[in-house]
Amino acid sequence: MQTSGNGLPFSEYLSQNRDEIILHTEQHAQLSLYCILIAMVLGLLIAVAVYRSPLGTNFTISTAAVIFTLPSVALFGFLVSVVGYGLASVFPVVVAYAMLPIVRNSIVGLQSADPAVLDAARGMGVGSFRMLWQIRFPIAWPVILAGVRVAAQLTVGIVAIAAFVTPVGLGDYGYSSLDNLGSVNTRSQALICIIFVAVVALAFDAVFVVIRRFTTPRGSRV
Amino acid sequence: MSESSAQQNKPEQGGPATRSDQGGKAGVPIVLTDLTKRYPGQPKAAVDKVSMHIPAGEIVVFVGPSGCGKTTTMRMINRMIEPTSGTIEIGGEDVTKLNDVHLRRRIGYVIQQIGLIPHLSIAQNVALVPKLLKWDKKRVTARVDEMLTVVGLDPEQYRHRYPRQLSGGQQQRVGVARALAADPEIMLMDEPFGAVDPITRSRLQDEFLSLQQTLKKTIVFVTHDFDEALKLGDRIAVLREGSEIAQFDTPEAILANPADDFVEGFIGEGAALKRLNFERVDSLALDPAPEQSRGSVDVSTTLHAALDLMVGKGLRSITVDRDGRPVGSISIDAILNRVNATGADAVEA
Numbered sequence: 035m036q037t038s039g040n041g042l043p044f045s046e047y048l049s050q051n052r053d054e055i056i057l058h059t060e061q062h063a064q065l066s067l068y069c070i071l072i073a074m075v076l077g078l079l080i081a082v083a084v085y086r087s088p089l090g091t092n093f094t095i096s097t098a099a100v101i102f103t104l105p106s107v108a109l110f111g112f113l114v115s116v117v118g119y120g121l122a123s124v125f126p127v128v129v130a131y132a133m134l135p136i137v138r139n140s141i142v143g144l145q146s147a148d149p150a151v152l153d154a155a156r157g158m159g160v161g162s163f164r165m166l167w168q169i170r171f172p173i174a175w176p177v178i179l180a181g182v183r184v185a186a187q188l189t190v191g192i193v194a195i196a197a198f199v200t201p202v203g204l205g206d207y208g209y210s211s212l213d214n215l216g217s218v219n220t221r222s223q224a225l226i227c228i229i230f231v232a233v234v235a236l237a238f239d240a241v242f243v244v245i246r247r248f249t250t251p252r253g254s255r256v
Numbered sequence: 257m258s259e260s261s262a263q264q265n266k267p268e269q270g271g272p273a274t275r276s277d278q279g280g281k282a283g284v285p286i287v288l289t290d291l292t293k294r295y296p297g298q299p300k301a302a303v304d305k306v307s308m309h310i311p312a313g314e315i316v317v318f319v320g321p322s323g324c325g326k327t328t329t330m331r332m333i334n335r336m337i338e339p340t341s342g343t344i345e346i347g348g349e350d351v352t353k354l355n356d357v358h359l360r361r362r363i364g365y366v367i368q369q370i371g372l373i374p375h376l377s378i379a380q381n382v383a384l385v386p387k388l389l390k391w392d393k394k395r396v397t398a399r400v401d402e403m404l405t406v407v408g409l410d411p412e413q414y415r416h417r418y419p420r421q422l423s424g425g426q427q428q429r430v431g432v433a434r435a436l437a438a439d440p441e442i443m444l445m446d447e448p449f450g451a452v453d454p455i456t457r458s459r460l461q462d463e464f465l466s467l468q469q470t471l472k473k474t475i476v477f478v479t480h481d482f483d484e485a486l487k488l489g490d491r492i493a494v495l496r497e498g499s500e501i502a503q504f505d506t507p508e509a510i511l512a513n514p515a516d517d518f519v520e521g522f523i524g525e526g527a528a529l530k531r532l533n534f535e536r537v538d539s540l541a542l543d544p545a546p547e548q549s550r551g552s553v554d555v556s557t558t559l560h561a562a563l564d565l566m567v568g569k570g571l572r573s574i575t576v577d578r579d580g581r582p583v584g585s586i587s588i589d590a591i592l593n594r595v596n597a598t599g600a601d602a603v604e605a
Contacts, residue, residue: 148369148371148374150367150369150370151371151373151374152371153367153369153371154365154367154369154370154371154372154373155371155373155384156336156360157334157336157358157360157363157365157367157386157444158361158365158384158385158388158434158435159357159358159359159360159361159362159385160357160384160388161357162387170371172375173374173375176509218389230404246517251375251376252375252377252418253374253375253376253377253418253419253420254374254375
C-alpha cells in the first residue's frame with residue numbers, strides 16, 4: 035500500500051500541526067512528571083515503612099514486581115471499567131508501574147548504610163528520626179535517585195499507552211495512527227509519537243543528571 | 257607490692273566539678289552494681305552480675321577472650337544494650353532510668369570500625385554531638401578546630417575533606433576527636449586501634465596516653481590484646497565468660513600476681529619481662545658511675561629497655577644518665593634481683 039505518498043511529507047505534516055504537537059508534548063511531559071512525583075512520594079513512604087522488616091521488604095518488592103508484569107493495556111481497560119474514561123484511570127496504572135524501581139531502590143538504599151556508621155551515630159546520641167533523615171537518607175539518596183530515573187523512563191513510555199483511555203499526550207498520535215491504519219498520515223503520526231516520546235524521555239534523563247550532580251553530597255560522589 | 261604505686265601518680269580523684277588543665281571536664285567514677293544482661297532463649301546470662309568500681313580519670317581496660325561479654329558490658333554503660341537488671345552510676349547518678357539518647361550525648365564513643373559518616377565532611381563529623389547539644393555555631397566551629405588540632409590533624413588541611421579521603425589512622429584520629437568534641441566526662445572505646453597497622457597503632461596508643469594525661473577522662477577500653485591492656489590500662493579487668501571478673505587490678509599487680517590459671521594463660525609468656533616495663537631505672541638503688549661508659553640509659557628508661565640494651569651489647573652493667581650526665585650505674589644482677597623480689601611476692605601471695 036502506497037499510503038504515505040498520497041499524504042503530506044513528514045516535514046510538512048510537522049509544520050502544519052506544530053502547535054498541536056507542542057501541546058501534546060507538554061501534556062505528555064506534565065502527566066509523566068506528576069506520575070513520577072506521586073510514585074516517588076508513595077514509594078519513599080512505603081520504603082520507610084518496611085525497610086527494617088525483612089518480611090515487609092520481601093512482600094513489598096514482590097508485590098511491586100508482580101504489578102510490573104501485568105500488561106498495561108489490560109490494566110487500563112480494567113480501570114476504565116471501574117472509574118470510566120479519563121485521567122482518573124491513568125494515574126493509578128502509571129504510578130503502579132513506576133513503583134517497582136523506586137520502592138526497590140529506596141529500600142535497598144535505606145538498608146545500605148554501613149552498620150558501623152549507624153552504631154557510632156547511635157552511640158553518640160543520634161535519635162531514630164535523625165538517624166533516618168540525616169544519616170540513612172543522604173546515604174541512600176544516590177540509589178533512590180537512580181531508581182526514580184529508571185521509573186521516569188518507564189513512565190514516559192507508559193503515559194503514551196494511556197492515550198487509549200484519554201486523548202492526552204503523545205500517545206494520541208500513536209493511537210490515531212493505529213485507528214486510521216492505512217489512511218494517508220498514518221506513518222507521520224506514528225513517527226511523531228515515537229520521536230517526541232523519545233525526546234521527552236531524553237529530556238527527563240538530562241534533568242536527572244543535573245539533579246544528581248547538585249544533590250549528591252560531595253562525600254558520596256564516587 | 258609497693259612498686260605498683262609507681263603508676264599511681266596518675267589522677268587526683270576528680271569529682272564532677274573538677275576541671276583538667278585544658279579547661280575540659282575531667283572524668284567521674286562509674287559504678288556497676290550486679291549488672292546483668294540476659295538474652296531470651298539463652299540459658300546463660302551474657303553478662304552475669306558484674307559489680308565494678310571504675311575510678312574517676314582512669315583508663316580501665318576490659319580484656320578477655322571473644323564472646324566473654326566485655327563489649328556487652330561496655331555497651332550497657334551507655335545503654336546501647338539495655339541491662340536486664342542491675343544499676344549503672346555515673347558520677348553518683350543512676351543512669352539506668354535516664355533518656356538513653358540524651359545519656360549517650362554525654363558519653364564519648366569510639367569503635368574499631370570508626371563509623372565516620374561518609375557524606376559529612378571531617379568538620380561536620382566532629383561537630384555531630386555539639387550540634388545535637390545545640391551549641392551555637394561559633395562555639396562549634398572553634399571546638400572542631402581545637403579537637404582536630406588535639407588529635408594531630410591540621411584543621412586548615414582536613415576540615416573540608418571527607419572520610420574516604422583519609423587513611424585508617426587519620427580516620428581513627430577523627431573518631432577520637434568526634435568522641436571528645438562535646439567534652440564528655442567518660443569515654444567508651446571498643447578496640448579503637450584494632451584495625452590499623454602495628455606502627456600506626458603504637459603511635460596512636462602513645463598519643464592517646466599523652467592526651468589522657470591532660471584530659472583525665474574516665475575511660476572504659478575494651479580489647480582482646482593483653483599487651484595493649486598493659487600499655488594503656490591504669491587498671492585491667494580480666495574477664496571470662498559471662499563477663500565474670502577473673503581479676504581487676506593494676507597491670508603490675510596482675511603480672512606479678514595472676515589470680516589463677518585463666519589469668520596466667522591470658523598474660524601469656526614473658527610475664528617477668530613484661531613486668532620490667534613498669535619500672536624505671538631510677539626505681540633501683542644505683543651503683544656508682546663507672547669511669548668508662550660503654551653504654552648508657554636515661555633515668556626514665558624502663559628496666560625492660562635497659563635490660564634489652566645490656567643483653568644486646570653483652571654488658572653486665574650500664575651507666576645511668578640524668579640530663580645527659582652520668583649519675584650512677586645499674587647491673588644486670590640488680591635487675592634480676594628485682595625480678596626475683598617481685599616474683600617472690602607473687603609466690604607468697
